């Protein structure tokens with residue numbers, strides 16, 4: 001058993017892996033088959049569904065459900081009350097079951113703003129920044145700043161979180177980037 005913290009109001013089902021240093025706060029439910037990395041933090045009222053994989057150093061703020069089909073890379077940030085989905089055309093009368101779920105992959109370091117919605121079947125690229133209240137309906141390139149409904153790319157974000165100027169050099173941390181195949185990559 002790894003050393004992690006679970007508040008007594010939370011439920012952890014059988015067959016769950018939780019990495020060392022991870023903290024699970026009030027009223028959470030982690031369902032069977034979930035694999036959670038090290039040093040993560042889950043705020044109040046977070047649900048992690050069956051078989052969901054979460055990397056290391058991930059922060060999930062209050063009131064977030066990670067449905068089956070969602071995968072979070074290392075250092076992903078999920079803002080309060082952001083919403084994932086796993087069925088593009090849901091019907092109560094005709095449930096699709098596991099086979100009908102579409103995947104959503106959030107890559108390393110990406111942040112999802114408060115109350116944003118991610119429509120399933122898309123990939124959110126490394127270090128992308130999704131603004132508060134955005135509705136993501138497309139794949140998101142690495143480092144893209146996505147805003148609005150539907151979300152459109154309105155700029156680029158540095159790994160440190162600062163929004164980048166046109167020259168793609170961060171005024172805060174000094175990292176430099178270049179465009180390659182419509183995505184940003186660090187220019188080392």
Ligand SMILES: CC(C)(COP(=O)(O)OP(=O)(O)OC[C@H]1O[C@@H](n2cnc3c(N)ncnc32)[C@H](O)[C@@H]1OP(=O)(O)O)[C@@H](O)C(=O)NCCC(=O)NCCS
Pocket residue numbers: 079080112113114115130131132133134147148163
């Ligand atoms: C996107 C964001 C980083 C921009 O911050 P900023 O650089 O200070 O932006 P500004 O407030 O100067 O706004 C710039 C423009 O973008 C618009 N804008 C800002 N945030 C927006 C959002 N989430 N959705 C749509 N438009 C937005 C502003 O209305 C403004 O438009 P205008 O130029 O037509 O007037 C910020 O607004 C945001 O959404 N951050 C996420 C916060 C969050 O959810 N945190 C979760 C943990 S607490």
Ligand SMILES: [Zn+2]
Pocket residue numbers: 158159160161162170171172173174175
């Ligand atoms: Zn930076």
